[in-house]
Structures are given as C-alpha cells and as structure tokens.
Amino acid sequence: MPYIRSGFQFMARTTITNGVGSRVFLPETVRGLGGKRAFVVTDPGIVRAGLLDKILELFDLVPTPVTIAGVFDRVEQDAKAHIINEAARAYRECAADSLIALGGGSVLDTVKGIKWMVSRGLTDIRPALIGNVLEMWPEAQPIFIPHVALPTTAGTGAEASPIAVVFHDDLGVKVNLINPFINADIAILDPELTVGLPPSITAFTGFDALTHAIEGFFSPQANPFTDAYAIQSARMIFENLPKAVANGQDLTARANMLMASTMAIISFSLALNAIPVHNMAHAFGAKFGIPHGLANAVLLPNVMAAMPAFYRARIREFMAAIGLDAPSDPDAALESFIQRIRDLRQQVGLPATFADYQLDKRQLGKMVDLVHADPSGVVYRLPDAIIQRVTREVAS
Numbered sequence: 062m063p064y065i066r067s068g069f070q071f072m073a074r075t076t077i078t079n080g081v082g083s084r085v086f087l088p089e090t091v092r093g094l095g096g097k098r099a100f101v102v103t104d105p106g107i108v109r110a111g112l113l114d115k116i117l118e119l120f121d122l123v124p125t126p127v128t129i130a131g132v133f134d135r136v137e138q139d140a141k142a143h144i145i146n147e148a149a150r151a152y153r154e155c156a157a158d159s160l161i162a163l164g165g166g167s168v169l170d171t172v173k174g175i176k177w178m179v180s181r182g183l184t185d186i187r188p189a190l191i192g193n194v195l196e197m198w199p200e201a202q203p204i205f206i207p208h209v210a211l212p213t214t215a216g217t218g219a220e221a222s223p224i225a226v227v228f229h230d231d232l233g234v235k236v237n238l239i240n241p242f243i244n245a246d247i248a249i250l251d252p253e254l255t256v257g258l259p260p261s262i263t264a265f266t267g268f269d270a271l272t273h274a275i276e277g278f279f280s281p282q283a284n285p286f287t288d289a290y291a292i293q294s295a296r297m298i299f300e301n302l303p304k305a306v307a308n309g310q311d312l313t314a315r316a317n318m319l320m321a322s323t324m325a326i327i328s329f330s331l332a333l334n335a336i337p338v339h340n341m342a343h344a345f346g347a348k349f350g351i352p353h354g355l356a357n358a359v360l361l362p363n364v365m366a367a368m369p370a371f372y373r374a375r376i377r378e379f380m381a382a383i384g385l386d387a388p389s390d391p392d393a394a395l396e397s398f399i400q401r402i403r404d405l406r407q408q409v410g411l412p413a414t415f416a417d418y419q420l421d422k423r424q425l426g427k428m429v430d431l432v433h434a435d436p437s438g439v440v441y442r443l444p445d446a447i448i449q450r451v452t453r454e455v456a457s
Contacts, residue, residue: 094207096159166217215318216266218326277328335441
C-alpha cells in the first residue's frame with residue numbers, strides 16, 4: 062500500500078539487550094548508565110517465584126560499584142496511582158539514584174510513573190493525571206534517572222513504550238501518561254525470567270501483544286516503520302504463542318515472544334490513534350478487575366467483527382504479510398482472519414467471554430458511559446451501538 066503521509070516521528074529510544082541469561086549484564090548496565098544506588102521495583106508474585114533473588118544475587122556474585130539501595134515489592138495488578146506514590150516515596154527515602162523494573166506490565170508502568178514523579182518533584186501523581194497526559198519532544202526533555210527494565214511476561218512490551226497506563230484510584234479510570242523519555246533506557250529480554258509463567262498468563266499476555274500489533278497496523282497513523290514492527294511481531298506471535306503455552310520451558314518460543322512483545326508495543330505506541338479494542342479492554346478492566354491481556358483476548362475478535370469498515374481496507378495486506386491466505390473479497394478475508402484469532406485463542410486455552418467473572422448486569426448497562434469515559438477513546442469515539450453489541454456478546 063503506498064503511503065502519502067510524511068508528517069510523523071519514529072523514536073524507538075530503548076536499547077534492547079536480548080538473550081538467554083542476559084540478566085547477568087544488569088549490574089554493569091546500571092553502572093554504565095551512571096547508577097550507583099539502584100532501587101528495585103517488583104510484585105509479590107515475582108518474589109514468590111524466586112526471580113527477585115536471582116536478580117539481587119547478581120550484585121553479590123561480581124564486585125561492582127553498584128549497590129541495591131532498596132526494594133519495593135508491593136505492586137498490584139494495574140499500575141495503581143497510590144502504589145506509585147508509595148514507591149516514589151520509598152525511592153526518595155533510600156536515596157536511590159537509579160531504577161530497576163522487574164515484572165510484568167503493572168511493574169513496568171509503575172516504574173515509569175515513579176520516574177516521571179521524581180523528575181518533576183511530585184509527591185502525589187493523582188492531581189497531575191486527571192486525564193491523559195501527552196508530553197512530546199521538544200517540550201518533553203530527557204529524564205536523567207538510569208532506568209533498566211527486565212520484563213517477566215511477553216505481553217505489554219511496556220519496557221520499550223513511551224506510555225504508562227495508570228489506574229487512577231480516585232477517578233476509577235485508567236489514564237495514559239505519554240512521554241518519550243519515561244520508557245527504560247535499556248531493556249533486558251531474558252527468556253529464563255519467563256519460563257515459570259503459568260500457561261494461562263502466558264496465553265493472555267501473548268494476546269495483549271497480538272492486540273498491540275493489530276491495533277498498530279490498522280491505526281490511521283500507521284506508517285512503514287510501525288507496519289514493519291507490527292507485521293514481524295504478529296508473525297512471531299502466531300508461530301510461538303502456542304509453543305510457549307504448551308511448553309513453558311521452550312526457551313526459543315519464550316525468547317521469540319519477548320521480542321515480539323517489544324516490537325508490537327513499539328508499533329502500537331508510535332502509531333497511537335484509534336485503539337477500539339484497548340478502549341473497551343481498559344473500561345472492562347477498570348470496572349471489573351479483569352486482567353488487561355485477558356480482556357484484550359476476549360474482546361479482540363468481537364470488536365473487529367463489529368467494525369468491519371475500520372479493518373476492511375488493509376486486512377488482505379496484513380494477512381498476506383504475516384503469511385496467511387487471504388480471500389480476494391475483503392469482507393471474506395476479514396471473516397477468515399477473525400476466525401483465525403478465535404482458533405488461536407481456543408488453542409491456547411483462553412475463554413471467549415467473561416462468564417467466569419459473573420459480571421453485574423446493572424454495571425454492564427453502564428458500559429457505554431464507561432467506555433466513553435476511558436481516556437483511550439478520546440481520539441476515536443466508539444459508537445454506542447458497537448459498545449452495546451460487543452458487551453452483550455462477551456458478558457456471558
């Protein structure tokens with residue numbers, strides 16, 4: 062497809078260190094960035110899995126001028142604003158000068174929030190996030206706090222995205238903090254840190270990455286750079302997600318999923334515009350506590366089926382690019398692709414609805430307002446009829 066668009070920026074700022082065992086480079090990486098007193102942020106599940114110990118021991122095995130100044134291990138599902146406040150306070154109290162994020166998307170986004178707060182001297186992030194915050198270069202300037210991320214899931218890609226999705230406790234919505242300098246300086250993609258991930262979480266975090274790739278490609282702001290990342294990541298997800306779910310010890314599949322996740326978020330975040338699947342996923346997640354990746358997995362095919370005009374123009378191009386046979390008729394191609402997504406979802410053992418959550422029907426009646434209130438829908442307002450249709454389909 063020829064591009065006539067010339068007015069875009071592409072800035073993939075995070076350096077990627079990839080490979081089995083690559084976590085061993087962490088102490089030297091922090092030192093190289095200028096850090097001396099590192100602050101580790103993680104969650105209780107990472108602690109129970111023994112991954113925190115694996116990271117801390119790296120600083121004991123080899124003499125290094127970098128020390129661990131403190132550990133914050135109380136991150137909860139979603140990057141909650143009050144947790145970010147607590148972590149930022151702990152960072153200051155231990156006189157840390159650098160950040161290490163060890164975990165999934167909630168941890169990675171929490172660290173972005175800490176970094177942003179500290180750089181602005183904030184003690185409470187909530188008043189600054191009453192809606193989406195969009196800070197672009199040159200108004201946004203580099204944040205000189207060494208920052209290394211070690212993702213333990215292959216889904217959000219948050220280690221490399223200039224977006225932090227924060228759950229605003231007071232408002233009850235997920236808010237987007239966008240700044241080209243909040244993502245990690247260096248992301249270490251070590252598949253050994255993901256091998257203990259349960260099959261279900263492996264599956265739905267993988268679907269989060271797939272949704273990023275699809276929404277990046279079909280964005281009205283897509284360009285050749287973001288297309289390249291979206292296409293390659295989607296290829297790798299279709300090939301490797303079933304393998305990673307079936308055998309969590311498959312380091313090749315795990316490594317490929319980590320790389321695909323990082324590429325997918327780069328496409329998504331640098332073509333950010335209309336994101337109808339994420340718009341609905343954020344609303345369901347904020348209201349009912351549904352994990353973000355699972356919300357995307359359930360919603361993705363239904364949203365695509367409900368909005369054929371949004372996807373029709375480029376569906377055959379996308380299918381061909383990722384190696385799928387595409388019928389000549391765009392509508393038939395879209396139907397074929399949606400079925401391929403449903404088949405993949407079933408193959409990796411994910412549900413087609415939110416029936417397990419026994420959603421309150423009274424609250425479901427408010428989904429139109431909740432979806433419209435979610436800041437992700439500011440650029441592209443989903444029609445009420447589509448929200449109602451998809452809600453009916455996925456609720457039971």
